Amino acid sequence: MSTFAPAPGAAPKSRIITAQTAYEIRTLLRNGEQLLLTLIIPVVLLLLFGATSLLDLGTSDRVGFLAPGILALAVMSTAFTGQAIGTGFERRYGVLKRLGATPLSRSGLIAAKTLTVIAVEILQAVVIAVVALALGWHPHGNPLSVILLLLLGTAAFSGLGLLMAGTLRAEATLAAANLVYVLLLAVGGVIFPLTKFPDAARSVLELLPISALADGLRQVLQHGAALPVRDLIVLAVWALIALPAAARLFRWE
Numbered sequence: 233m234s235t236f237a238p239a240p241g242a243a244p245k246s247r248i249i250t251a252q253t254a255y256e257i258r259t260l261l262r263n264g265e266q267l268l269l270t271l272i273i274p275v276v277l278l279l280l281f282g283a284t285s286l287l288d289l290g291t292s293d294r295v296g297f298l299a300p301g302i303l304a305l306a307v308m309s310t311a312f313t314g315q316a317i318g319t320g321f322e323r324r325y326g327v328l329k330r331l332g333a334t335p336l337s338r339s340g341l342i343a344a345k346t347l348t349v350i351a352v353e354i355l356q357a358v359v360i361a362v363v364a365l366a367l368g369w370h371p372h373g374n375p376l377s378v379i380l381l382l383l384l385g386t387a388a389f390s391g392l393g394l395l396m397a398g399t400l401r402a403e404a405t406l407a408a409a410n411l412v413y414v415l416l417l418a419v420g421g422v423i424f425p426l427t428k429f430p431d432a433a434r435s436v437l438e439l440l441p442i443s444a445l446a447d448g449l450r451q452v453l454q455h456g457a458a459l460p461v462r463d464l465i466v467l468a469v470w471a472l473i474a475l476p477a478a479a480r481l482f483r484w485e
Contacts, residue, residue, distance in 0.1 A: 269314050277305070300450040305446075324401070350386060373453050385467055
């Protein structure tokens with residue numbers, strides 16, 4: 233005869249993270265504003281500047297230059313801007329305070345949000361690639377190098393977004409995240425080539441995570457480079473700084 237007895241205690245960490253990830257994805261899909269930021273804006277920019285000559289990109293292969301930069305922008309918009317704003321307001325409304333009373337740890341929350349970002353980025357990459365191919369894009373290079381760049385970029389931007397959301401007030405996060413988005417769009421080599429900036433400024437801008445991600449993707453997808461080591465190192469450094477800082481300094485309320 234079997235004996236049924238309660239087994240108090242938290243579920244395995246992997247199950248907790250999986251459940252939180254599923255919740256985060258459902259919440260994101262219901263948020264039209266974040267989907268606008270993460271999906272529609274990058275596609276509109278690709279169509280606007282890829283199909284017209286509004287900007288002098290310094291190359292005849294307009295889509296080949298733009299598509300990697302737009303992929304980098306999509307990663308930043310999802311992993312950094314959208315996540316920072318969404319998490320900041322979850323913190324303000326007490327959602328994170330309630331989560332803090334559960335077995336979900338800071339590192340578990342960061343893992344769940346990062347997995348959510350990766351799921352959205354897969355959708356973004358598919359849509360952007362389809363649009364770019366329709367515009368005449370001919371990508372080159374090793375897909376594994378592209379995946380490595382995207383994962384490191386996601387880690388870096390996710391850490392920065394959660395660090396901002398977990399330390400600033402929601403209103404300050406909203407303003408700062410949008411400001412950073414616009415500034416990095418302008419000076420991060422996404423649409424405007426960094427060669428148009430003075431040498432001194434360019435040497436600094438190349439160290440930004442968006443610049444490293446856009447340049448690394450461009451080196452692989454446009455020029456067929458095997459492994460853009462310098463850009464990978466820049467992204468790895470940002471990730472190694474941002475993720476531990478977010479896990480250590482993140483406040484539930």
